[in-house]
Amino acid sequence: NAGVTQTPKFQVLKTGQSMTLQCAQDMNHNSMYWYRQDPGMGLRLIYYSASEGTTDKGEVPNGYNVSRLNKREFSLRLESAAPSQTSVYFCASSDQTRYSYEQYFGPGTRLTVT
């Protein structure tokens, strides 16, 4: 099992450009998440999808859109990138049980907006 995979690993954008970050999981998990991580800060939730066909805003959704393409894939889109969106982006998935809410994280995408 690959777990959670993310593409690309690195990306440089100019202000105003758009791009989509891809995420896929092969663990048959229902829930998927997008976080951003800025230096010296913890992970902040951008959007999440509790199940296929549903998405909800997290703590910092402005400037982003998401698509839960199917159970495996959850993409994050920046329509018009801004320097404030320079960050490391992590995708995660989970299958909450009665005993655990563990989220499994991908390796991250390092995005720089100039």
Place this chain on the structure above:
Amino acid sequence: GESVGLHLPTLSVQEGDNSIINCAYSNSASDYFIWYKQESGKGPQFIIDIRSNMDKRQGQRVTVLLNKTVKHLSLQIAATQPGDSAVYFCAGLEGAQKLVFGQGTRLTINP
């Protein structure tokens, strides 16, 4: 909503000593907490979790303690090794789906 915070942004310990990383939370209704380890350039990895009906849970070389009275939890790492160098995050469950993360403590191991 929930908020969690770590007491120290950095912690330096001698190899072989025990490490204690502390975390405070705000929402007394939170009933689940989790610790993650993040090595440089990687995504966070699960270490251990605990539900609010427990005070203590042990794993391999790690122990999590939960004090609901003062809304505090700690991660103890026994016999710290160089491979334990990383940033450690605590997180609390908010609602049924979301984890709220603290800012992280960077653990450095001195030889």
